[in-house]
Amino acid sequence: MEKIYFDNAATTKVDERVIEVMIDCMRNNYGNPSSVHSFGRDARRLVEAARSQVAKLLNAESGEIFFTGGGTEADNLGIKGVMAANVKKGRHIISTPIEHHAVLHSLDYLKKTGCEVTMLTVDEYGMINPEELKNAIRPDTVLVSIMFANNEVGTVQPVAEIGAICRERGVYFHTDAVQAVGNVPIDVKALNIDLMPLSGHKFNASKGIGALYVRKGVRILPVQHGGSHERNLRAGTENVPGIVGLGKAAEIAAAEMNEKIVRVTNLRDKLISGIINAVPYVKLNGHPEKRLPGNVNFSFRFIEGESLLLNLDLKGVAATSGSACTSGTLDPSHVLLAMGMSHEVAHGSLRLTIGKYNTMHDVEYCLEVLPEIVIRLRQMSPLYEGI
Numbered sequence: 001m002e003k004i005y006f007d008n009a010a011t012t013k014v015d016e017r018v019i020e021v022m023i024d025c026m027r028n029n030y031g032n033p034s035s036v037h038s039f040g041r042d043a044r045r046l047v048e049a050a051r052s053q054v055a056k057l058l059n060a061e062s063g064e065i066f067f068t069g070g071g072t073e074a075d076n077l078g079i080k081g082v083m084a085a086n087v088k089k090g091r092h093i094i095s096t097p098i099e100h101h102a103v104l105h106s107l108d109y110l111k112k113t114g115c116e117v118t119m120l121t122v123d124e125y126g127m128i129n130p131e132e133l134k135n136a137i138r139p140d141t142v143l144v145s146i147m148f149a150n151n152e153v154g155t156v157q158p159v160a161e162i163g164a165i166c167r168e169r170g171v172y173f174h175t176d177a178v179q180a181v182g183n184v185p186i187d188v189k190a191l192n193i194d195l196m197p198l199s200g201h202k203f204n205a206s207k208g209i210g211a212l213y214v215r216k217g218v219r220i221l222p223v224q225h226g227g228s229h230e231r232n233l234r235a236g237t238e239n240v241p242g243i244v245g246l247g248k249a250a251e252i253a254a255a256e257m258n259e260k261i262v263r264v265t266n267l268r269d270k271l272i273s274g275i276i277n278a279v280p281y282v283k284l285n286g287h288p289e290k291r292l293p294g295n296v297n298f299s300f301r302f303i304e305g306e307s308l309l310l311n312l313d314l315k316g317v318a319a320t321s322g323s324a325c326t327s328g329t330l331d332p333s334h335v336l337l338a339m340g341m342s343h344e345v346a347h348g349s350l351r352l353t354i355g356k357y358n359t360m361h362d363v364e365y366c367l368e369v370l371p372e373i374v375i376r377l378r379q380m381s382p383l384y385e386g387i
Contacts (some may be wrong), residue, residue, distance in 0.1 A: 001314075001315045002315070002316040002317075002365055003316045003318075004130070004316055004317045004318065004351040004358075004362045004365055005317045005357075005358070006244065006296075006317060006318060006319045006353060006358070006362070006367060007320050007351075007353060008320055008353040008354060008355030008358075009151055009152075009179060009294075009295065009320075009351065009353035010200075010320060011201045011207065011366070012201060012202060012203060012204045012355050012356075013122055013204065013355070013357055014204055014205065014242060014245075015194075015199075015204040015205075015248075015252060016247060017248060017249060017252060018205050018206070018245045018248045018249050018252070019245075020206060021244050021245060021248045021364070022206065022241040022242070022244060024242045024244040025046060025240055025241045025245075026241050027042050027375050029042050029046055029240065029244075030043075030327055031043040033046075033047050033235060033237075033238050033240060033384065034227065034229065034237065034238075038375070042139050043240050046240060046241060046243070046244050047067070047238055047243050047244075047248060048062070049244075050243045050244050050246060050247025050248075050250075050356045051065045051067070051243075051247070052247075052248060053247035053248070053250045053251045053294050054198075054211055054247060054250045055184075055251055056251075056254060057170070057181070057182070057250040057251075057254045058162075058181070058186055058187070058188045058213055058248070059187040059188060059190070060187075060188050060190055061216060062190070063231075064213055064214055064215060064216055064364070065212075065213060065215065065367070066108070066213075066214060066230045066231070066233050066234055066370050067106040067209070067210070067211050067230060067238060067243050067246075068197070068209075068210045068213045068234055069200065069208055069209065069210065069211055069235065069236075069239070069240070070199050070200075070201075070207070070208060070209065070210040071100075071102065071176070071178035071199030071202070071210045071274070072102040072117075072199075072210075073210065073234075074197030074198065074199070074210050074211060075100070075103050075106060075176055075178075075211035076102065076106050076196055077197075077212055077220075077221060077223050077233070077234065077317050078116060078174050078195040078196075078212050078214070078220070078294075079103065079106045079107070079110070079174060079195075079303075080094075080106060080109070080110065080141065080222050081173070081220040081221050081223050081233070082129075082143055082172055082195065082218065082221045083110055083115060083142060083143060084220075084221045084223070085219040085220050085221040086142045086143075086172075086219055087148070088097050089140065089142050090138075090139070090140025090142050090200060091114055091115040091116060091140065091142065091143060092115070092116050092118070092138055092140045092141040092142060093110065093115055093116070093117045093118070093141070093142065093143045093144075093145060094117075094118045094120065094133065094136050094137065094141060094143070094144045094145070094158045094171075095107055095117060095118075095119060095144070095166075096119060096120050096122055096128055096147070096148065096153075096319040096338075097119050097121075097122065097149055097334065097338040098122055098147070098334070098335045098338050099125050099145065099146075099147055099176065100147065100151055100176055100178065101197060102176070103145055103147070103213040104334075105175055107145075109315045118136050120132050120133060120136060120146075122338055122339060123339070124339055124340055125153075125155055125209060125286060125287040125288075125290075126150050126153050126155035126285075126286055126313070126335065126338070126339050126340070127155055127156060127157065127287060127290070128158070128162075128322040129145060130158060130161045130165060133146075133162065133165055134165055134169075134228060137165075137169045137171060138311050139240070141169075141171045142171060142172060143171065143172045143173075143174055144162065144166050144171055144172070144173050144174065145173060145174040145175070145176070146159075146162055146173075146174075146175060146353060147177070147179075147187070148174040148175045148176065148177035148178045148180040148336070149291075149292050150179070150286065150335060151178070151179045151288030151332055151359070152285075152286075152297060152301075152335045152336070152351060153285045153287075153291070153295065153335060153336070153339070154179075154286045154287075154291035154292040154294075154295025154296075155258075155286045155290060155368060156180070156184070156287070156290045156291060156292060157244065157285045159174075159175060159191050159193070159240070159332065160190070160191050160192075161180060161287060162175075163175075163191045163192030163193055164192055166192065166194070167192040172193040172194040172218060173192060173193055173194045173195070173196060174196070175193055175195075175196050176196075177197065177198055178197060178198060178199045178202055178210075179202060179292060180292070181196075181199075181202070181253075182197035182202065182203025182204070182225075182249065182257075183202075183203060183253075183261075183264075183293060183294065183295065184257075184292065184293060185257060188213055188215070192214045193213070193215070194214075194218050194300065195212065195213065195214055195215070195218060196213040196214075197210060197211070197212050197214070197219075198210055198212075198213070199247040201247055201248055202246065203250075203253050203289055204249050204253075204308045204355075204356070205242075205245045205246045205249035205250075205251070206242055206246075206249070207237055208239065208242055208285075209242030209243060209246045209319055210246075210247065211246065212234075214233070216334070219374045220233065222234065222235065224236070252288070257358075260293075260356050261291060261293050262356070263356075264293040264294045264354050264356065264358070265293040265294075267294075267354050267358055267359075267360065267362075267363050268293060268294055268295065268296055268354055270360070270363050271286060271296050271354070271363045271366065271367065272296055272368040274363070275296075275298055275367070276371065278367060278370075278371040279300065279371050280369070281300070281301040281302065282298050282299065282300050283292065283298065283299045283301075283345070284296075284297070284298055285297040285298060285299055285339070285341075285349065293354075294353050294354035294355060294358075295351070295353055296298070296348060296353065296354070297350070297352075298349065298350050299341065299345045299346065299348050299349045299350075300348040300349075300350060300367075300374055300382075301345060301348060302378050302381045302383040302384040303347045303377040303378055303381055303384075304347055304348060304376065304377075305321035305347060305348050305350050306321060307377050307384070308321075308348075308373060309321055309350070309351050310375075311373040311377065312369070312370065315369045317366055317369065317370075319350055319351060320350075320351050320353050321333070321349050321350060321351060329358055332346035332347050332349075333346055333349060336349055342387050343370065344383075352366065
């Protein structure tokens, strides 16, 4: 049976070159990077080399990169840490209802501590209106948190415009770029980004390693306490093999970015056009043009997305109905609902995300089996009777 992996937004296959440097690190550089002896110094050199590799990918300074245990921790640190450090200025935050739950749940926590959160609206594509952002900023606004690209529908926000507004108005701009880093070019300086999390396993590094970019001069406090690791911002012994792997993945992403974008975008467009031409009563979710290279998200009317997933899995195709972090719930996507979609249509959503290891054969196979599954499921659906 075919085995096709179209769930790269959930996690990616680790690059063999990343595996090699991680194994070499575990075998030969097992010292604690905080130790002063030669073993510790060797490990510290690897950590700092990886910090430079990540910084280069983002056009940041090495000292602006702080390693974390992943994207969720980086989101928590960026949002909570900035609000804790700037209480004298205010307690107002601006965000959107389509953020990842790492952001939304952090905001829920902060509301319980007395912070006020303004949620901007998004249009049918999941895009914010910069004018609404301008009008929402107040004298006591400390932080704007708007994701770079949505993890479910792939819509890429007008980050440059958002960053310019925030810089002009003197508020911090946090953008969750977990889905974007390694997949599209990002220049944190040109985009006026102040805080930006990333996660290694979204661009072919291992799970359990991420980083937070913090622009020099941003006032931020730690949210977990212990040792003086990561320049007193993130306590806990560094995951040296994971950090080394993240650095290698960043180096590879920088070198292969342009070629990867062209190839993955071609596969994405082939898959989108193939589904639209072969399956009636479908809707492409997210912006038709301003979207991540590998993101394909459709709503299929008259059937349940979970049924689609199970039947695709039986044919060897791995996909999802939304974020992997919410796959255990039967609730429709909060992203699709915020975009104005009905519960009924949102329940029929399917996300197929393409990575650098996917091929045209994968796309063609999916286009072969998917329409047959949709027809069969609709024939069993009482919602489809008479259509």
